[in-house]
Structures are given as C-alpha cells and as structure tokens.
Amino acid sequence: MKNNTPVGYYSVKKIKPADFNPSSRIRDTALRMLERDIASDGKILNPLHIFRPDFKELADLIDGHRRYSVAVKLGIDLVPVVIHTTGDRVQLWQRLNRFTRPISALDWMEVWLRVQGTKEVIDVPASQRRHIKNCLDIFGGLSGIRYLVDKRTAPAVANSIIPIYNAFRDLSESMHITKVQVGHWVVENELAHNLKVLYDLKPSWKGVRGLRKLAEKARDNQKFTLNEFLK
Numbered sequence: 001m002k003n004n005t006p007v008g009y010y011s012v013k014k015i016k017p018a019d020f021n022p023s024s025r026i027r028d029t030a031l032r033m034l035e036r037d038i039a040s041d042g043k044i045l046n047p048l049h050i051f052r053p054d055f056k057e058l059a060d061l062i063d064g065h066r067r068y069s070v071a072v073k074l075g076i077d078l079v080p081v082v083i084h085t086t087g088d089r090v091q092l093w094q095r096l097n098r099f100t101r102p103i104s105a106l107d108w109m110e111v112w113l114r115v116q117g118t119k120e121v122i123d124v125p126a127s128q129r130r131h132i133k134n135c136l137d138i139f140g141g142l143s144g145i146r147y148l149v150d151k152r153t154a155p156a157v158a159n160s161i162i163p164i165y166n167a168f169r170d171l172s173e174s175m176h177i178t179k180v181q182v183g184h185w186v187v188e189n190e191l192a193h194n195l196k197v198l199y200d201l202k203p204s205w206k207g208v209r210g211l212r213k214l215a216e217k218a219r220d221n222q223k224f225t226l227n228e229f230l231k
Helices: 028-039 065-074 088-099 104-113 127-139 143-149 157-169 178-187 192-201 208-219
Strands: 005-011 048-051 059-063 078-084
Touching: 028 065, 048 088, 059 065, 059 078, 059 088, 065 078, 088 143, 104 127, 104 143, 104 157, 127 143, 127 157, 127 178, 143 178, 157 178, 157 192, 178 208
Parallel strands: 048 078
Antiparallel strands: 005 078, 048 059
C-alpha cells in the first residue's frame, strides 16, 4: 500500500485522537454548526487523515479532530479516511493544518453571487445572509453585490452604512442623499472603520451641524478624517 492512500472507511473505535491537538477546537460550542451539518444526512464528506506506520490496527488521528468528535457524538462508526504510513505524525499534522483558510464573509458572498441564476443552492450562514440581504437593499440588487465583490469589500460594510444613512434622513430635503450614494461613498473611500469609531464614541458631533458636515462629505464623495469631527 502506498503512503497517503485513500482507502475508503475506517472504524472510529480504531482511531486515537492526537494528544497535542488544541482542545479549544473540539469544544461543544465550536462543533455545533458542524454537528448540525453532519447530522442532516449522517455523512462526513471530507476524509480524516490517520497515521498507521507498520499498518498497526490503532491509528493516530492527524487531521479531522472536529469531524472525529462529531462522529463519536452522533454514533457514526465508519468514517472516510486517508492513511499515511510514513513520516512524522506531528509534522503531518502541521502540514495539513498550518495553511488552512476558513471561508471568509467575502468568500461566502462571492460564492452566493456565482450560483445565482443556476440550479445550485448554497447554504450561507445566517449572519452572512443578513448582511448580503442588507447589501442587496443598499446597492440595488445583484449588480451591487458584484460591485462589492470587485471591490473586495465584505458584506458587513452594511453595518456602517445603514446607521449613517438613517441619520442623514433626518436632515432637510436639501441634504437628501440616497442609500446607494452613501454606500458608494463608504466603499470608495474605505470609511467603514471611521464611521464605526464615530458611532462607538458617541461624541457631540452627532448634532445637526456635525451630521450636515458629514452629509456634505457623502454628497461630494469626499473622504474624512476622525480629527475633523473629534477635535
């Protein structure tokens, strides 16, 4: 048998978790969404990696501790595996885990955008669905989402846009600014952080004069600095 050979399924009872694997990764709170996903059809789609030098019966688990923990909890006996027969288990664990990259909020939005108009369905996490829905409203449909993806802007930018747009609505009609205008102002000038700081500090700038000054920046698509409002 070659090293790193997919061999189908292996008994959970014959797999020993690595004693050096971080315990925080397999706490119940960290497993809830994964457990819900696996429990939906009882299948583990991504194989675990196990270490079996000399083809010993009890294998060391080197990748897939979260899937393994869920399998034990749900009573799943056989799990898909890739067997490693040579090398060092710690080094293998490091190579398999060191460069893993979780799916970001922007990644979720881009995948969601790409499957629109197809028969494919993507189950975006609830928190990201809310952000995407808000962005659809702010930026005007799929073209707006495509704009955000092209700008590499995560959907949580809506959290910075909505409060300031609502504040601008209280100004006179002469200062009326559309929601999409505010959205483009925030994205083009990378103002999400500054706006969050302003709202978190809750200074006196929130009076009519301060809001009008900020609205003028938005209307003219101008960047601003915190010092302009926090003097």
